[in-house]
Amino acid sequence: MGLETALLAADRGAHVVVADKDVAAAQAVAAEVQKIGGKEAAIAVAIDIRNRESILQALRETVSTYGGLDIIVNTAAVFSFVTGWPNHRYPVGADFRYQCDGQSSSR
Numbered sequence: 778m779g780l781e782t783a784l785l786a787a788d789r790g791a792h793v794v795v796a797d798k799d800v801a802a803a804q805a806v807a808a809e810v811q812k813i814g815g816k817e818a819a820i821a822v823a824i825d826i827r828n829r830e831s832i833l834q835a836l837r838e839t840v841s842t843y844g845g846l847d848i849i850v851n852t853a854a855v856f857s858f859v860t861g862w863p864n865h866r867y868p869v870g871a872d873f874r875y876q877c878d879g880q881s882s883s884r
């Protein structure tokens with residue numbers, strides 16, 4: 778979801794900050810965005826959306842690189858099916874808590 782969103786944004790001329798706790802994955806997505814918008818079109822930063830200091834650090838890097846922030850798209854989350862929890866239809870137990878932590882700390 779994040780990759781497709783980033784590519785659509787780049788198609789429309791946006792600068793994109795790809796933020797993920799998996800920095801290698803974020804760098805790979807940023808490289809895809811740069812193929813569309815050029816070297817200046819994207820950076821990758823580390824973030825853990827459950828941690829406010831980490832969010833603030835990502836915001837600082839964003840503002841120092843691009844001078845501001847217009848839109849945030851949060852697709853960082855866990856997918857029960859992917860993470861292998863037994864109930865594949867709805868997040869349950871630890872998976873559900875992880876989702877809630879992410880959603881509340883990223884507000």
Ligand SMILES: NC(=O)c1ccc[n+]([C@@H]2O[C@H](COP(=O)([O-])OP(=O)(O)OC[C@H]3O[C@@H](n4cnc5c(N)ncnc54)[C@H](O)[C@@H]3O)[C@@H](O)[C@H]2O)c1
Nearest residue numbers: 778779797798799802824825826827852853854855856879
């Ligand atoms: N893929 C779909 O078809 C689909 C459909 C409907 C809803 N969703 C929902 O959209 C969300 C994203 O789905 P996806 O398929 O893109 O999942 P994905 O696993 O491909 O991507 C999620 C990304 O979030 C990152 N992430 C997880 N926890 C994080 C954290 N604490 N801080 C920072 N980054 C973190 C992961 O590293 C990963 O790169 C999920 O909540 C999913 O339930 C997905």
